[in-house]
Amino acid sequence: MKQLWISLIVVFTLLISACSEQNSAPDVDALVYEQAKPLSDFKLNDQNGELVTKQQFMGQWNLVFLGYTSCPDICPLTLAKLNSVYKKLQNEYPLQIWFMSVDPKRDTAQKRKAYIDYFNPDFLAVSGPHKDLFPLVRELGLIYAISDSSEAEYAVDHSASVALVDSTGSVRAVFKPEFKQGNVPLINATTLADEFKQIADYYKN
Numbered sequence: 308m309k310q311l312w313i314s315l316i317v318v319f320t321l322l323i324s325a326c327s328e329q330n331s332a333p334d335v336d337a338l339v340y341e342q343a344k345p346l347s348d349f350k351l352n353d354q355n356g357e358l359v360t361k362q363q364f365m366g367q368w369n370l371v372f373l374g375y376t377s378c379p380d381i382c383p384l385t386l387a388k389l390n391s392v393y394k395k396l397q398n399e400y401p402l403q404i405w406f407m408s409v410d411p412k413r414d415t416a417q418k419r420k421a422y423i424d425y426f427n428p429d430f431l432a433v434s435g436p437h438k439d440l441f442p443l444v445r446e447l448g449l450i451y452a453i454s455d456s457s458e459a460e461y462a463v464d465h466s467a468s469v470a471l472v473d474s475t476g477s478v479r480a481v482f483k484p485e486f487k488q489g490n491v492p493l494i495n496a497t498t499l500a501d502e503f504k505q506i507a508d509y510y511k512n
Contacts, residue, residue, distance in 0.1 A: 333505035343477035354420035367401035375410035
């Protein structure tokens with residue numbers, strides 16, 4: 308009888324351990340929020356001139372990247388990587404890629420459409436006035452700044468990270484770029500796809 312109890316205790320301990328490992332938080336390099344951060348409602352416009360609100364986040368996972376169409380390196384390279392990520396994940400996870408232009412002065416809807424269609428016409432390319440953009444960008448855990456838009460040509464500084472918004476319209480994680488000497492900071496497409504799967508499987512919603 309004593310031997311039976313010992314066996315049962317061992318089995319029970321193993322079951323608890325297995326469940327614990329299965330439910331443990333994903334071990335990833337991305338910044339993952341234990342409590343998702345709900346976004347406030349907002350009003351922007353997509354590349355077709357249609358109104359975009361928080362509702363467009365609902366019902367699928369969303370990867371959001373800031374940029375502008377005149378960006379010489381980080382933006383086109385990151386969008387190419389996000390297209391690769393999208394192709395890897397779209398059959399397994401409902402997913403939308405967002406390109407959020409933080410240069411509304413130059414990036415008209417027509418210009419955003421021509422730009423995003425080059426990478427993937429299924430992506431959203433949204434923008435709007437800074438008074439609407441800035442609060443949303445801050446809630447996403449990202450940042451941008453324009454040096455002097457009164458000049459004919461000007462640069463826009465922006466995050467190279469990618470925010471993950473869940474199907475409830477809440478920020479779940481931020482994927483950080485890799486910093487390598489002599490190179491612009493860029494996300495790693497393979498790492499992002501792998502970490503996305505871990506996060507999405509853990510926080511199913």
